[in-house]
Amino acid sequence: MIRDITLGQYFPGTSPIHKIDxxxxxxxxxxxxxxxxxxxxxxxxxxxxxxxxxIFLMSGISAKTLAKGLKPIVFILIFTTLFQIFFTRxxxxxxxxxxxxxxxxxxxxxIKMFIRILVLITTTSVLLSYTTSPIVMTDGIEGLxxxxxxxxxxxxxxxxxxxxxxxxxxxxxxxxxxxxxAQKARGTEFSTGSLMKRxxxxxxxxxxxxxxxxxxxxxxxxxxxxxxxxxxxxxTKLNKxxxxxxxxxxxxxxxxxxxxxxxxxxxxxxxxxMIFV
Amino acid sequence: MPVIFExxxxxxxENTPFEHKALDKIDLTINDNEITGLIGQTGSGKSTIAxxxxxxxxxxxxxxxxxxxxxxxxxxxxxxxFFKVGLVFQYPEYQLFEDTxxxxxxxxxxxxxxxxxxxxxxxxxxxxxxxxxxxxxxxSPFDISGGQRRRAAIAGIIAMEPKYLILDExxxxxxxxxxxxxxxxxxxxxxxxxxxxxxxxxSMEDMAKFCDRIIVLSRDGIYKCGTKAEIFEDPKALREMxxxxxQITKVVYCAxxxxxxFDRPIYxxxxxxxxxxxxLDGGETV
Numbered sequence: 001m002i003r004d005i006t007l008g009q010y011f012p013g014t015s016p017i018h019k020i021d022x023x024x025x026x027x028x029x030x031x032x033x034x035x036x037x038x039x040x041x042x043x044x045x046x047x048x049x050x051x052x053x054x055i056f057l058m059s060g061i062s063a064k065t066l067a068k069g070l071k072p073i074v075f076i077l078i079f080t081t082l083f084q085i086f087f088t089r090x091x092x093x094x095x096x097x098x099x100x101x102x103x104x105x106x107x108x109x110x111i112k113m114f115i116r117i118l119v120l121i122t123t124t125s126v127l128l129s130y131t132t133s134p135i136v137m138t139d140g141i142e143g144l145x146x147x148x149x150x151x152x153x154x155x156x157x158x159x160x161x162x163x164x165x166x167x168x169x170x171x172x173x174x175x176x177x178x179x180x181x182a183q184k185a186r187g188t189e190f191s192t193g194s195l196m197k198r199x200x201x202x203x204x205x206x207x208x209x210x211x212x213x214x215x216x217x218x219x220x221x222x223x224x225x226x227x228x229x230x231x232x233x234x235x236t237k238l239n240k241x242x243x244x245x246x247x248x249x250x251x252x253x254x255x256x257x258x259x260x261x262x263x264x265x266x267x268x269x270x271x272x273x274m275i276f277v
Numbered sequence: 278m279p280v281i282f283e284x285x286x287x288x289x290x291e292n293t294p295f296e297h298k299a300l301d302k303i304d305l306t307i308n309d310n311e312i313t314g315l316i317g318q319t320g321s322g323k324s325t326i327a328x329x330x331x332x333x334x335x336x337x338x339x340x341x342x343x344x345x346x347x348x349x350x351x352x353x354x355x356x357x358x359f360f361k362v363g364l365v366f367q368y369p370e371y372q373l374f375e376d377t378x379x380x381x382x383x384x385x386x387x388x389x390x391x392x393x394x395x396x397x398x399x400x401x402x403x404x405x406x407x408x409x410x411x412x413x414x415x416x417s418p419f420d421i422s423g424g425q426r427r428r429a430a431i432a433g434i435i436a437m438e439p440k441y442l443i444l445d446e447x448x449x450x451x452x453x454x455x456x457x458x459x460x461x462x463x464x465x466x467x468x469x470x471x472x473x474x475x476x477x478x479x480s481m482e483d484m485a486k487f488c489d490r491i492i493v494l495s496r497d498g499i500y501k502c503g504t505k506a507e508i509f510e511d512p513k514a515l516r517e518m519x520x521x522x523x524q525i526t527k528v529v530y531c532a533x534x535x536x537x538x539f540d541r542p543i544y545x546x547x548x549x550x551x552x553x554x555x556x557l558d559g560g561e562t563v
Contacts, residue, residue, distance in 0.1 A: 178366065179371070179372050181328070181333050181366070182366045182369065182372040183372060184333060184359065185331060185333060185359050185363070185364045185366070185434075186359070186384055186385040186388060186433060186434070186437070187356060187359055187360060187385055187388030187389060187437075188388060189356070189388075203374065204374050204384070207374035208371055208372050208373065208374050211371070211419065212371055
């Protein structure tokens, strides 16, 4: 059933990773993403691999969950790796068979690309989606963007729109399911027939769904006005975010990883290159 | 032929952390040519039963038999079953989508692959039954009142001319006049067509007024199936399930304790009124 999809894949917990302030997490993620793209030497990739493994282990997220989260990118992972192996034409020729030529650099690039994607997905999903609830995440983004409100960016409204959108995903999914059942009971076939027929079948879902989304929007707006909502000005928060000393340490660590990666790139010896010497 | 549930269980979200058993080994029969009322507290599985009847849900255990066939036995005939057992969902007015009411009522019959003139005849007849006039048929379903939209949605199912018609809370959210009107029309429709109608409701008043037979669901399964007299004979048990006998029946109980004699059990205001008027004409006083 559609309803069973877990939204944002947040897993509540009390691990050290869960406790990091959302703002710190977002900046950490950004720093690590930069590090992943800057990395070029084998040592740098080794460091990133270890760091992402440590973050994952500390989060207490089960390997099964992570594997499930990685499933959608398996294809991209395999495709890019193979692409690198078969289409890189530099370095020493290792193997030649029919039209296939495999060079040493192809293998090296493939390994790097593999680690790059793996680390990227693991760190962002563990740091952001698995250990941060969507609401806290929105708060974090709002917090980070607050300085922009000085130059006239409607940060609060933006954050509000985001949290409302998140809040309504399950509601609209449930509604979709209801409307689909109702139309099925009138003989609509969603998975058989010509393309035109199927498109028409979907129309029977989208029109009522859109109408109900608009209805929800008006109702919510009325309810907010009735409770005295008048934008972000002077509004206080029930759960105030606290930036603690430990969050600061986490930021320094992430910065350290980036610095480490940049430093390791300059080390003249690359273990990956040595494999094929 | 009746609709028969044999040892039916239904579990939501089977094999997920959200697993929840809605029905546990239920047996029930919905008879031909009468109006069956299905009543029970929230969460007792009324809507689940409705969707099991037409095959939208497949029982986790047991069989649902319509017209002597297990409806889940042949996957290819699944769609025929939607046409045989018409299901009107809760708040069906939110599923209207065509450009005019007329087209929306025709949507079901069109999916059945009927010829144009037959569709036109059915739309006209269905609209007549629910009381939608020619003018309303030409309007967009988004431009008519809530009550009219409800009628249009019900007409959309009636137009499929199902042998069994199941309505989940057909009167919910309507004003008292609208409630009575729509239920009366459904009763008239049932009597004329001689089909089997199931009405799901919270209201004992509606049940008493419009149903021939009542099925009471509790959270542990079916509490009782029977005529009004059989259902209402034990008000205490009903109250324990969060239900009650119709209010007028309570009033009559009290009146009887004061010494007024009614010569039949009273379940509707109309019946009470009739009897009291008779007593007054006869010169009896309270």
